[in-house]
Amino acid sequence: MNRCLAVLAVLGIHWITPAEAQQQPLTIKPLAEKKVTQLPAGELYWCVENVDSLDAAKAATGQWGLAAQSAGKVWLFTLGAKGRSTGVGAKVGEVGPIPRPQASEYLLRINEATGAPGAITSVHSHPGSEAFFVLKGEQTIRGAHGAMRVVAGEPAAGHGADMAMQVSSTGSTDLHSLVMFVVDATRPFSSPAKFP
Numbered sequence: 001m002n003r004c005l006a007v008l009a010v011l012g013i014h015w016i017t018p019a020e021a022q023q024q025p026l027t028i029k030p031l032a033e034k035k036v037t038q039l040p041a042g043e044l045y046w047c048v049e050n051v052d053s054l055d056a057a058k059a060a061t062g063q064w065g066l067a068a069q070s071a072g073k074v075w076l077f078t079l080g081a082k083g084r085s086t087g088v089g090a091k092v093g094e095v096g097p098i099p100r101p102q103a104s105e106y107l108l109r110i111n112e113a114t115g116a117p118g119a120i121t122s123v124h125s126h127p128g129s130e131a132f133f134v135l136k137g138e139q140t141i142r143g144a145h146g147a148m149r150v151v152a153g154e155p156a157a158g159h160g161a162d163m164a165m166q167v168s169s170t171g172s173t174d175l176h177s178l179v180m181f182v183v184d185a186t187r188p189f190s191s192p193a194k195f196p
Contacts, residue, residue: 028112035185036105048155068112124190129157130182131156137171139167164196
């Protein structure tokens with residue numbers, strides 16, 4: 001076996017181990033985003049609601065809201081004070097407090113993350129904060145401060161800006177997660193990073 005690996009290395013071919021074969025990339029899909037020049041005052045929380053129609057959700061977004069469709073439902077995400085809701089839909093969760101980035105312009109964004117057990121992202125960072133609302137499966141966020149496990153139905157606030165992280169599907173079923181961002185719009189949304 002070692003002789004085979006040596007020959008493959010000389011030929012520039014990488015031998016994929018069984019562990020690497022199972023580490024497929026997590027699929028990340030942007031669902032909605034908008035740029036704003038200021039954030040709400042006080043501690044920041046994401047209010048997550050289900051709304052009957054996409055048109056109704058879009059009409060209720062206001063200055064700090066985003067509407068999206070995922071998992072056969074219409075979602076309304078609104079950044080603001082704790083305990084608030086728009087009243088347009090059924091409140092299904094609240095995530096926060098969200099670390100507040102400092103910037104001249106902000107990007108609010110909702111991503112969808114999906115993947116089979118073992119699917120993983122590269123180590124990366126964002127110029128702001130992110131929060132997680134897992135719909136199905138289990139997600140683990142590995143960072144310099146350890147690992148945070150988030151299961152379906154439990155929203156969780158992540159760390160602040162420029163923290164190296166790696167996200168993976170760690171449950172026994174496929175992951176389906178909604179990820180909420182508040183980042184500096186003047187910087188790249190995601191950058192390669194390394195753990196200290």
